[in-house]
Amino acid sequence: MSPEHREYLKKLKRRGLFIHASRIGLLLLAALLWELAGRVGAVDPFIVSSPTRVVKTLVSLARAGELLPHIFATFAECTAGFLLGTAAGVLAAVLLWFCPILERVLDPYLVVLNALPKIALGPILIVWVGAGAEAIIVMALLVSTVVTVMQVLAGFLENGRDKGQLMRSLGATRMQTFSKAVLPASVPAIMSALKISVGMSWVGVIVGEYLVSKRGLGYLIVYGGQVFKLDLVMASIAVLCALAAVMYYAVAAVEAMASKKF
Amino acid sequence: MNAEITASLEGVSLTYHEPGSETRAVEGLDLAVKKGELLSIVGPSGCGKTTVLKLLTGLSAPTRGRVRVLGTEPEKALPRIGYMLQRDELLEWRTIEKNVLLGLEIRGELTGETRKKALELLKKYGLGEFAGRRPSQLSGGMRQRAALVRTLAFSPELLLLDEPFSALDYQTRLILEDEVRGIIKQGGYTAVLVTHDISEAIAMGDRVAVFSARPAHVKREFCVDISGSALERRGKPGFSELFDLIWKELKTDEPGA
Numbered sequence A: 001m002s003p004e005h006r007e008y009l010k011k012l013k014r015r016g017l018f019i020h021a022s023r024i025g026l027l028l029l030a031a032l033l034w035e036l037a038g039r040v041g042a043v044d045p046f047i048v049s050s051p052t053r054v055v056k057t058l059v060s061l062a063r064a065g066e067l068l069p070h071i072f073a074t075f076a077e078c079t080a081g082f083l084l085g086t087a088a089g090v091l092a093a094v095l096l097w098f099c100p101i102l103e104r105v106l107d108p109y110l111v112v113l114n115a116l117p118k119i120a121l122g123p124i125l126i127v128w129v130g131a132g133a134e135a136i137i138v139m140a141l142l143v144s145t146v147v148t149v150m151q152v153l154a155g156f157l158e159n160g161r162d163k164g165q166l167m168r169s170l171g172a173t174r175m176q177t178f179s180k181a182v183l184p185a186s187v188p189a190i191m192s193a194l195k196i197s198v199g200m201s202w203v204g205v206i207v208g209e210y211l212v213s214k215r216g217l218g219y220l221i222v223y224g225g226q227v228f229k230l231d232l233v234m235a236s237i238a239v240l241c242a243l244a245a246v247m248y249y250a251v252a253a254v255e256a257m258a259s260k261k262f
Numbered sequence B: 001m002n003a004e005i006t007a008s009l010e011g012v013s014l015t016y017h018e019p020g021s022e023t024r025a026v027e028g029l030d031l032a033v034k035k036g037e038l039l040s041i042v043g044p045s046g047c048g049k050t051t052v053l054k055l056l057t058g059l060s061a062p063t064r065g066r067v068r069v070l071g072t073e074p075e076k077a078l079p080r081i082g083y084m085l086q087r088d089e090l091l092e093w094r095t096i097e098k099n100v101l102l103g104l105e106i107r108g109e110l111t112g113e114t115r116k117k118a119l120e121l122l123k124k125y126g127l128g129e130f131a132g133r134r135p136s137q138l139s140g141g142m143r144q145r146a147a148l149v150r151t152l153a154f155s156p157e158l159l160l161l162d163e164p165f166s167a168l169d170y171q172t173r174l175i176l177e178d179e180v181r182g183i184i185k186q187g188g189y190t191a192v193l194v195t196h197d198i199s200e201a202i203a204m205g206d207r208v209a210v211f212s213a214r215p216a217h218v219k220r221e222f223c224v225d226i227s228g229s230a231l232e233r234r235g236k237p238g239f240s241e242l243f244d245l246i247w248k249e250l251k252t253d254e255p256g257a
């Protein structure tokens, strides 16, 4: 390694550290301003809450042994919805790639499904699968499946056009074209679909909990709003942010692993 | 002429149909490739040169006429044809070695022996130390050579090269022309080279077929009786005369001429 290269790496590392520090700093700054605004009376902490009140709320929830079950319920529903939804979405995209006629026929239906606000299906879901965790999971699944199908299929089709020529010229079957060219070439598209669908699953879960739940963070938010406990609402949202971030970074880590391989 | 014919097109026409248009790409085209020869095809841009290669591989079917390759129908001959596309199309997520082995893999012919042979080819063409690299880490000329090795790796009986050097700078191009003609001649391959560059067609080919503007047919064929490598041929007497002849033949086709 030349001295210049070592210098370059050092610089890169310093910059990375700076960016991380800035991110954390920004969060702390926002919390500080929020807290101060309440303390000096610029805003009413009863309406907008404050970081200390959020922390207090979380601590008392945790003391009462309620925090973790709520978090776990939401997290489990979201994970289930996300995994089932993306699996179903990717499988559907594969099927549609292998059947171009089916793809053409179903295209407008996909577009309509994608445009439809899934919350409109809430009452039907409750009747069909009951007003419990199932309805919430199905809601998350619905919301994440449709985007996954559209994103992944678009990736398959584009790469099929690009690489199809080469594969056919080498005498590949459609199966080989898919497994050796289209699928690996679509890994980035699949990964970005996962990132979108992980966010979509949170939307689905919270919407589902608004509709039916007696537990979970979505329930806490609705309940807090109804009884005017804005501290509870803010605390739940803060936890939700943290959870969503954790899941997003988990997907990003998977993506990083995949991009090393492909 | 009693030389064995490796590939032939007889009275071949092909029309592309699209919702808004109909393109006559090839019409009444006769062409034969003799065993062991390197045939260059030149023609104006968009005249149907790539289409003719697709006809030879069976990737497109003629609307009329007959195509025979390696004594059979093109689709049946495809596994014995090495077709190098206009773009190098290396798969970015595979190493050079794995890219080169792709054809063998698809044909189910990947054995220790064929792998060894492919790697030897890589070495021979100066890519030995790049076997483990990704395509994006190679220069344009190296990528092109890797694509050529991929095409040669499964020992094709007929090579089809579609403007293999068009993306390269002039110097690399001259060097590769020289190398590739050497490879083809030493290997005893039968090859068809499509290009829009007249001097490349002469420098590399044993014979040059000049295509008309679309719909393509063969306007004239020229034998290149100049000895030596591609680079040497460029400086030899007869080269520029042939260039002028082909130039005139192509020019009479230009729009407005």
Ligand SMILES: Nc1ncnc2c1ncn2[C@@H]1O[C@H](COP(=O)(O)OP(=O)(O)OP(=O)(O)O)[C@@H](O)[C@H]1O
Pocket (backbone or CB within 6 Å): B016, B017, B018, B023, B024, B025, B043, B044, B045, B046, B047, B048, B049, B050, B051, B052, B086, B196, B214
């Ligand atoms: N799949 C296709 N569908 C419809 N038209 C096509 C198709 N492929 C080629 N064509 C048309 O047929 C004509 C001949 O195309 P072709 O690719 O064979 O030309 P070419 O001589 O290889 O051109 P270039 O020198 O630019 O590579 C062009 O007008 C092109 O637009």
Ligand SMILES: [Mg+2]
Pocket (backbone or CB within 6 Å): B049, B050, B051, B086, B162
């Ligand atoms: Mg072409």
